[in-house]
Amino acid sequence: MSAAPLVETRELEKQFPLTRTAAEYFAGKPRRAIHAVDGVSLSIQPGETLGLIGESGSGKTTFGWLVARLHDPTSGAVRFDGEDITSLKGVDLRQWRRNVQVVFQDPVGSLDPRLRVWQIVGEPLRAQGMNERSEVRRRVGELLPTVGLPVECLDQYPHEFSGGGRQRLSLARALSVDPKLVVLDEPTSALDVAVQAQILNRLVELQRERGVAYLLITHNVAAVRYVADRVAVMYMGRVVEVGSVRGVLERPVHPYSKALLAAVPIADARRRRTRFRIGGDIPSMVNLPAGCRFAARCPFVVDRCRSEYPELRAVPGLPGQRAACHRAEELLEVTPETLLKSDETPKEAPSAGAGSLTKPTGY
């Protein structure tokens, strides 16, 4: 964390306003909003991968879009190379866009079915002022082998590719303008295991060759483990934990991180998990609770959690890791496995009060 960060967000907020009914409008009720991203401060170093994990609806995609300036933030700032990009406009904004590119989740929907490969992959080049058709084709022809596609497919259409092939096209398109940061929004969630491994390998190799930074947004913990250097866990618009990939995945501090990791099925029949204990869904993002947002589902909740929001703070003994939990120190010994009921006698976690663990919170 010594060098100047490539991207730095400060208290970034994005709200999506809801429409009021006529009755609410005339009654003078305030307009309510979905707090998709609610005060996120994160940074990405040049050439590093920040993994962002969380359930759907936690605001991780919105955060990615804010960083790429595909959304305008409600408040807060995004600094890119020290420059605030939230106020960029017109030509400046267009020129800045060469720095950040996005690979979208849906490999079918994000490629225009009526364009040929060279037109799709070359579109960012044209937007950045490369107008010569032969020049674009030459550049795209150079790019395709780097993502593992043959040059011969320049004149093919996206439907001729498999899911993995389409995702490679998206990746080639994102890399065409030599960006400093690529936002990868669920790059492998539509792919099979074998294809996923190919794409993940390619991502890591490309990062080594080009020094590009990634913001990897996914709910796939295995992908994050392989690609990321640091990991941030998001829940309901807030970052609940951030740290090195080994730190967060092996010694998660926040109860939500533990729950998320406990929920990941392991492809190993000997280590068969039994019962998962965190019940319920993500609560409404409109009426946010005052205290910790995980309080309603947390098995370790105390009164303080419901009234006072825990700030992201350093955890003693775990350098570089920060968590937003009042009870971080007490819960260090609780592993993700403790959040799974064993089939025999239910074990009590060392620091939890009796009864609080076995009670499923709001199925």
Place this chain on the structure above:
Amino acid sequence: MTEPTVSIRDLSIHYLVGAGRFHAVSNVSLDILPGHVVGVVGETGCGKSTLAQAIPRLLPEPPATIGSGEIIFRGIDLVKVPRWKMPMIRGTGISMIFQEPLNSLNPAFRIYDQVAEAVRIRTARERGGIQLARSEVGPFDYAQRPMPKASEVLTHPILPSGPVERAAQRRPNRAEQVRREVLEALRLVRINDPETILDLYPHELSGGMRQRIMIAMALSEKPSLLIADEPTSALDVTIQAQVLTLMKELIEEVHTSILFISHDLGVVAETADELGVMYAGRLVEYGPVAEIFESPRHPYTKALLRASPTRYKSEGPLSSLPGSVPNLSRPPPGCRFHPRCPIARPACSVEPGPKLALVEDAHPEHRSACFYAQEVPNLP
């Protein structure tokens, strides 16, 4: 030896594509024993969903065509059952949970009506309103209908005296009973406050809730075979864990046979008793789930297991499978995996390819469709 709930014998299914044929499933044989959970894994396009939909004959025929083989369910070969008779079997013996819970619930009906439909079908079946599948399948023969006994006619008046009593006679509080059963079904899938949920529409529920409603519907028909086609793939990991936990509890409580289709090895490892691995329309390995994870005996299974990312990037690249899935319009001759296989030899590309067979030095129920299954444990 217990009778299997469903027994698939040498099933081949192809789709008519243009002038050619797309061989989605080739010579698959599979037995599902009562109370067992059989997982089927494979990549996209390996034919696992075609297999799942072929059992209740939900495939659009044409273009899908069952080329050969039989699906024996309760003594009937479902392949030979005429299409018009299938609804009787589907509703009464085989239930299905689909991948996308929003698309498989009707957005125009409240939850109550959708679950109640399943309950009504089952109660109608239990009352004899719907003919149960019989072993001899043919048009209904009125001549074989048993004559009512005199005692029955005497004790049950043919016409009740007044309209109110007649209605009461016909439906003794049936609406209430259906409602009670619907509530029970929702409680079974751990839905809090089912009374409120009943009056909601599917779009008002979260993905995990919808999938639980689907499970409730499938189970309220009390099926002897439940087919779960990627039931958790559209869900978040935490919700997936909840649904899987629920399914595991239900497996113990309800004791039905389950065919569990997934592309996620982790999900299958947690639920299944037996595991089948499909590649390019063929079943390449089959056996107890722990055995397959511990010592796979087919090179494809081995590669698939090794491809799941379990390491950090500092520990070297992930092992990935070279090449891609073959085009099933023109499947490669012999073993369909041989173009990508690290231990392929000339014998592998000769028709007919290896058949699913017991492996000598492995678990007595572990089958693999590889000539060189003994060498697989030594692969890197």
